[in-house]
Amino acid sequence: xxxxxxxxxxxxxxxxxxxxxxxxxxxxxxxxxxxxxxxxxxxxxxxxxxxxxxxxxxxxxxxxxxxxxxxxxxxxxxxxxxx
Numbered sequence: 001x002x003x004x005x006x007x008x009x010x011x012x013x014x015x016x017x018x019x020x021x022x023x024x025x026x027x028x029x030x031x032x033x034x035x036x037x038x039x040x041x042x043x044x045x046x047x048x049x050x051x052x053x054x055x056x057x058x059x060x061x062x063x064x065x066x067x068x069x070x071x072x073x074x075x076x077x078x079x080x081x082x083x
Contacts, residue, residue, distance in 0.1 A: 010054065014061025016041070017071055023057040 010025040025037045027050070036046035037057040047053060063071065 010057075012054075012057050012061045014058075016061060016063050021061050023061050025054055025057050 007026060007028055012023040012025070013020075014023075015021055019041070021040050023037050023039045026035075028034050028036075031046070033046040033048050035048070035050045035053045036044060037053060037060070038044040039057075039060055043060070045053075045056060059067070
């Protein structure tokens, strides 16, 4: 008996780091971690359960004020260490 892969897709449109972004949320039963999301910026996450996948994808494209401050601090720190 072969196991059929089930694919469920949803999208979140928003932005992060000042650039537009689209996140695709998927479920693929053939993978060991079937739930995940992939962003057009190249970042992706996979997990074994569906808990929090959609909210993490939404937060990636709609960062809170604290998330934006962290991103700004990370950019400043990375430019200081590369000089």
